[in-house]
Amino acid sequence: MFSIFKRKRPQEPAAPEAAPAAPAAAETPPAGARVDAPATPVADTPATNAPATDASAADAAPAMPDVAGLQDSTLAAPDAPAGYVEPIAEPDVPLVPEVPVMGALPVAPEPEPVPAEPAPADQAPAAAAKKSWLSRLKQGLSRTGQSIGGLFVGVKVDEALFEDLESALIMADAGMEATGRLIAALRARVRKDRIEDAGQVKAALRDLLAEHLAPLEKSFPLGSVQPLVVMIAGVNGAGKTTSIGKLANTFQRQGASVLLAAGDTFRAAAREQLVEWGARNNVTVIAQDGGDPAAVAFDAVNAGRARQAGVVMIDTAGRLPTQLHLMEELKKIRRVIGKADPAAPHEVLLVIDGNTGQNAIAQIRAFDAAIGLTGLVVTKLDGTAKGGTLAAVAAGSQGVRPIPVYWIGVGEGLDDLQPFVAREFAAALVA
Numbered sequence: 437m438f439s440i441f442k443r444k445r446p447q448e449p450a451a452p453e454a455a456p457a458a459p460a461a462a463e464t465p466p467a468g469a470r471v472d473a474p475a476t477p478v479a480d481t482p483a484t485n486a487p488a489t490d491a492s493a494a495d496a497a498p499a500m501p502d503v504a505g506l507q508d509s510t511l512a513a514p515d516a517p518a519g520y521v522e523p524i525a526e527p528d529v530p531l532v533p534e535v536p537v538m539g540a541l542p543v544a545p546e547p548e549p550v551p552a553e554p555a556p557a558d559q560a561p562a563a564a565a566k567k568s569w570l571s572r573l574k575q576g577l578s579r580t581g582q583s584i585g586g587l588f589v590g591v592k593v594d595e596a597l598f599e600d601l602e603s604a605l606i607m608a609d610a611g612m613e614a615t616g617r618l619i620a621a622l623r624a625r626v627r628k629d630r631i632e633d634a635g636q637v638k639a640a641l642r643d644l645l646a647e648h649l650a651p652l653e654k655s656f657p658l659g660s661v662q663p664l665v666v667m668i669a670g671v672n673g674a675g676k677t678t679s680i681g682k683l684a685n686t687f688q689r690q691g692a693s694v695l696l697a698a699g700d701t702f703r704a705a706a707r708e709q710l711v712e713w714g715a716r717n718n719v720t721v722i723a724q725d726g727g728d729p730a731a732v733a734f735d736a737v738n739a740g741r742a743r744q745a746g747v748v749m750i751d752t753a754g755r756l757p758t759q760l761h762l763m764e765e766l767k768k769i770r771r772v773i774g775k776a777d778p779a780a781p782h783e784v785l786l787v788i789d790g791n792t793g794q795n796a797i798a799q800i801r802a803f804d805a806a807i808g809l810t811g812l813v814v815t816k817l818d819g820t821a822k823g824g825t826l827a828a829v830a831a832g833s834q835g836v837r838p839i840p841v842y843w844i845g846v847g848e849g850l851d852d853l854q855p856f857v858a859r860e861f862a863a864a865l866v867a
């Protein structure tokens with residue numbers, strides 16, 4: 437199985453298998469120390485081909501350090517104030533794929549593929565697990581669910597019902613566009629089908645909501661390329677690192693080998709969280725103390741290619757869209773990933789806290805403008821989330837693109853990140 441990079445292993449030699457041309461390994465500073473510009477790009481590392489004199493390339497590709505370098509923070513950190521990263525010129529880095537750029541990395545065997553379909557004997561527990569997370573989703577959305585679903589109890593199908601429904605959808609953060617569309621479609625359905633029973637109106641609303649949300653449903657393209665490079669962003673505390681851990685577990689169970697990059701170089705706890713998670717689950721984590729998150733991402737993509745990983749997931753530090761310098765940094769990370777693999781990142785995910793309400797729309801717009809999102813992960817729908825925000829996204833509310841929702845989070849457990857299924861979500865929202 438995979439070996440894990442623990443950041444501090446003082447009892448071990450600094451770089452037992454380090455490439456001879458990597459003086460950084462010999463001069464490894466104490467963990468946590470910042471290191472200025474990369475001393476020497478690893479000369480015999482053809483994958484980067486970064487000319488030593490090309491400062492910008494060195495910035496993007498800080499010397500492909502050896503294992504010790506990665507674990508003990510010898511990756512180059514630009515000498516800039518914390519939180520600010522100099523924009524870099526685009527390095528002209530011809531790439532040679534499949535070269536063991538992380539020559540000192542022990543190459544781990546692929547994990548045992550797990551059959552996609554559970555054996556018949558496993559089907560009962562699987563069904564029970566599904567029921568349990570669906571009920572958690574229902575429970576989580578129950579504030580909204582009760583206020584929407586509760587409207588249909590003991591009432592006539594009349595104008596007052598439509599008005600109450602309209603208010604309830606707006607209160608649930610569905611936004612004006614989605615609410616307007618849904619109510620208009622519901623009125624038309626009630627007229628066309630001559631529905632007179634409130635319970636049937638409720639069922640019709642559930643159907644219409646499912647149809648409305650369906651364009652957001654998309655399965656994640658695991659296995660479409662190797663490695664599939666996934667960049668993950670979001671505001672502070674949205675659930676990025678936790679979701680990466682859960683996804684890594686899911687992907688492993690689907691037979692894909694996973695490599696993680698601890699690109700949150702600002703918050704030590706986030707890095708520790710990911711490294712620890714990797715250690716528990718036999719997943720390699722590329723990490724360094726402090727420094728340039730773009731460099732970590734660059735190394736991770738190269739390591740992923742060298743190791744023929746199925747997925748490389750790159751965590752990034754939480755940031756608000758209003759922190760413009762941090763949004764610039766995010767753009768840089770995306771650009772530098774593209775230096776390691778011009779087709780990458782293949783997926784750019786935004787993790788959103790489901791409790792965020794309408795502000796989620798502003799977040800999606802800002803992150804999409806900065807890094808071009810390909811998918812959303814909506815967490816904490818087991819909490820006080822009102823859930824209507826996804827209807828607003830599907831409606832393109834306030835100019836947002838209807839970006840697919842790959843997963844929804846319904847708890848803190850490993851199995852609590854589930855693929856988004858429009859019909860299930862609609863049923864939970866209009867329970």
Ligand SMILES: Nc1nc2c(ncn2[C@@H]2O[C@H](COP(=O)(O)OP(=O)(O)OP(=O)(O)O)[C@@H](O)[C@H]2O)c(=O)[nH]1
Pocket residue numbers: 670671672673674675676677678679700703706753754755815816817818819844845846847848852
């Ligand atoms: N109830 C619940 N809690 C969740 C869910 N997803 C994440 N969390 C919790 O949310 C908290 C923040 O999660 P993190 O993964 O650390 O968030 P982050 O976005 O990486 O945080 P920063 O690195 O600070 O930006 C943790 O306590 C998680 O356990 C979920 O779906 N449901």
